[in-house]
Amino acid sequence: MSLTKIRPSPPLETMKDPSPRPTLSLWERIKRDKLLLAFALPGIILILIFQYIPLLGNVIAFQDYQPFLGIMHSRWSGFDNFSVIFNGDPAFLNALKNTLIITALQAVFVFPAPILIALLLNSLLSNKIRQIVQSILYLPHFLSWVIVVAVFQQILGGSGMINNYLRANGHDTLSIIGNSELFTTVITSQVIWKDTGWATILFLAALAQIDRSLYEASAVDGASRWRQTWHITLPGLRSIIILLFILKLGDSLTVGFEQLVLQQQAVGLGVSEVLDTYVFNNGIIGGAWGVAAAVGLVKGLVSVVLVLAANKLAHFFGEEGVYKS
Amino acid sequence: MGVIAAIGAPALTSCGDGGAPAGTNAGQAVLPTFVKFPVASADLPGTNEGVTDGYFTYPANPPRVTTGVPGDGKPITVMMPAANAIPPATDQNAYAQELNRRLGSELKVAWTPSADWSQKLATTIAGDQLPDVFNLQNETPDFPAMLEAKALDLTPYLAGDAIKKYPALANIPTDSWRGAVFNGKIFGLPIPRGITTSRILYRREDILEQLGAATVPSSFADFLELCRIATDPGKNRWALAGLPLTFIQEMYELPNNWTETDGNFSHLFEHEHMKDALESGRQLVASKVVNPDAFASAQAQYKKWFDAGTAVMVEDSLSAWQGFQRRGATVPGFKMAAHPAPGAEGGKGVFWLGKPNHSITAINKKAADRVETILNVLNWLSSPFGSEEDMFRQYGIAGTDYELNGSDPIMTDQGTLEIKANPVYLTGSPATLYISQGEDAVRARHEAEEALVPLAVKDDSNGLYSATASRAGAQQLKAMEALQNDIVQGRKAVSDWDAGVKEWQAKAGDKMRLEYEEAFMHMNNA
Known part of the structure; x- marks a missing residue:
């Protein structure tokens, strides 16, 4: 009897509802x-x-699909359509390599950018300035890729603003657009310019959720702004960062079809061909819908595996991830 | 399209995305009889070899050439790509309403932006939702099988003298009809373009005259020198908007895509001088006479550079002439010209003829019971230049869509907007040369055509069908374009071309050759 008395009280939640x-x-x-x-x-x-019924259409990945014959009458071709992925075609491997390079660059440079901007905006004291800056940062998100690519070209292109200025003043010109060595840098900058502002929204919302009293308490304890960021802000953002990172992994093999296809000719396929443009150039263009579906299917499967694996990893570190297991 | 056109891809030079259907095995037996439909006599008559009839003004008081109302009162459903922006809807479009009234059958058009066309067509076919009449540009592999499955065989209605029932359709040249015959049957109506799909090199003659360089080059070296003189980066001016690869290939007298000798086919890519042409292209790029943004830009941008004088020369289709001339009217002293390619080492080059059709129009198998009505409507729409029907179709309602200046229709703002509902990709009359910019403009182009046409070289695969070309041709062409691009921009060596050609031959070229040779033999024995 006395033993039970000494036992520490159970945690709050279990006390409310002791029996399942x-x-x-x-x-x-x-x-x-x-x-x-x-x-x-x-x-x-x-x-x-x-969403679900159209998924059935993926059967055309196993067919020599012709629209005029339809799914019912097109010839079954087994795994023929998948040969483009597994036959070691150097053009495909090149596309895969470029996709992975661009994905890695985006993970390192594009993904953290909105977090930094959100922190910066959050530290602005004046609400008015913050709103103005936010609006300006959001704007590029609403431009189509055609416009963004054109804007970059008008500014950085061989006959663009900067080079015209240099030429007019007798300097050497810079080769930026159309320079295959700088291509990944250019496209990464374009993505950052276009979408960083928009992506801050979620982080700003998460920042607003953090209990103000934590900052006050830490200020009383003499914490610097840097320590506040490190010990309060970032932990407060951790679950949303992990959630978004997992979702990002889900479409990591999709690295901006429109953006790339618009700029391929200037830099060549060597650096600019990615999986999506490869499917377009080798599938859609010739009406090879089956091949296009096959590559899309494999991409989808890879993405599902990546998301599930990342989610498991998140659980392992005690995070919720996308869903609870 | 512009991106592709920039590199001068031989099979993709018509203004559609996929090039016009080539037709197959057009045995003479099924071809419709050609009966010229004389309406207005030309100021500058054309030739049978292809020079277009030229008119200084639109013929005054154009006569009606059809009788009665072609339609049956019931709507006709239509699907085609929009040449420009999607037009205002019929209830807000006086032109479209009047067109429907005159046709006697409402045209219910599902307009599709041309960029989305091939996807839209594929899904429409897959969903078995094709309308009564639809445009086709050879989008699907196994094109003839698709036509057999979905399109009505028009042979009984149009072959031989049967077409005389439709005089405006009989006015469409035989070469164009060849492009509508597949498996020995007429499966559609051509949208004839004559030689206007051919690519030519336009020059801003006014700028060249100012520079004292308005000479016609006599060799590639001469051309390069002219380009150097015309280029002045400090003034933001480059000789060439894009690399005029077709023009260079014409200098080296290369085949226009496929060429046939004694029943043997060989391709442009395999020609011994192809590498010389690529080397010349590389030299032009390396000499910095091509706009530095050329490879990052599309044809629409090239046009703007040419209009603005930022580019002195631009390669474009012959049909772009009117547009350049019209926009040039706002530039003081604007003058443009074109001349054939000289031989690379002197002498004469050649002139690659474009495909004779833009595309074809097919009639749905399910609309068989109304085929004569539909053909009557299409006949009305093909009324030749100089007829009242054509005047209305091209320019709309007098006083609303256009005002007359003499006998020339001048579009109003309302007209410019409404006329987009003109169903240009349904059928049409043969191309004519009429620029509402006065006599000089018409003469300039007519002279250019007269210089070009004697050097004309056809694509010998026109009118022949290759299943491999239909299935893999476009992808392999795309790969070769990428290689051409890499070479002329100096990312790969000219010598890399050989390996590319070998791969092309293995993946598609050799099979295409065999299929064309077989089809050619078949056609000649038929």
């Missing part, structure tokens, strides 16, 4: 949640019709 809920059968749960389910129904139907 009685397990309900599926039908009972449906009955209990019928209103909520009814609300979710239109969304589920939409997802079924526009």
